[in-house]
Amino acid sequence: MADTYDEAIDFVNNYAPEHLEIMVRDEALWDIIARIRNAGSIFIGKYTGVALGDYVIGTNHVLPTMGWARKRGGLSVYDYIKLIDIQYVTSRGLPRIARYAIDLAMYEGFLFHALSIDERLKRIKGGELDG
Numbered sequence: 001m002a003d004t005y006d007e008a009i010d011f012v013n014n015y016a017p018e019h020l021e022i023m024v025r026d027e028a029l030w031d032i033i034a035r036i037r038n039a040g041s042i043f044i045g046k047y048t049g050v051a052l053g054d055y056v057i058g059t060n061h062v063l064p065t066m067g068w069a070r071k072r073g074g075l076s077v078y079d080y081i082k083l084i085d086i087q088y089v090t091s092r093g094l095p096r097i098a099r100y101a102i103d104l105a106m107y108e109g110f111l112f113h114a115l116s117i118d119e120r121l122k123r124i125k126g127g128e129l130d131g
Contacts, residue, residue, distance in 0.1 A: 005032060013038045016069035019050045040069045091124050 002008035005024075009032060012020060016038035023046055024032060036042060040063030041053055054061045062075035089097070098117050105113035 008032075009035050012036055016040075016064070016067040018063045018065045018069065019043065019053070021048070021050065038070045040064045040074050094120060094124060 002011060005028060013036065018040040020036070020039040020041070021043045022029065022032060023044075029044065033042065033044075041058055043050055043053055048057075052058070058074075060075050063069075064072055064074065094117075098121050101117050102114045105111070105117070
């Protein structure tokens with residue numbers, strides 16, 4: 001049992017419940033919800049039971065259990081979409097960011113990543129790479 005909202009919120013964020021029911025006075029509600037970082041699904045008020053969320057008002061019945069709400073939310077349409085990242089750097093942009101990438105690559109011990117960036121810089125300076 002928590003003596004304060006702060007204690008309760010800390011507990012929730014550490015425990016990461018699959019279902020979380022919040023029943024507080026209206027003036028505290030949105031402040032509390034804004035501070036919840038780890039819950040599979042949140043149910044607000046005395047009329048919003050978990051069973052309603054599981055069957056008719058929630059997005060689905062598949063929620064993270066065993067504290068997995070610290071890592072992810074419930075099953076959603078995004079679990080069925082393949083996302084592909086696309087990156088594009090110009091010959092003007094590369095010199096502006098190369099040093100950061102080279103430093104990070106070297107810190108991680110990825111020498112050849114760093115060299116691949118450095119080689120592109122050399123080619124820009126030599127006029128071989130355009131665009």
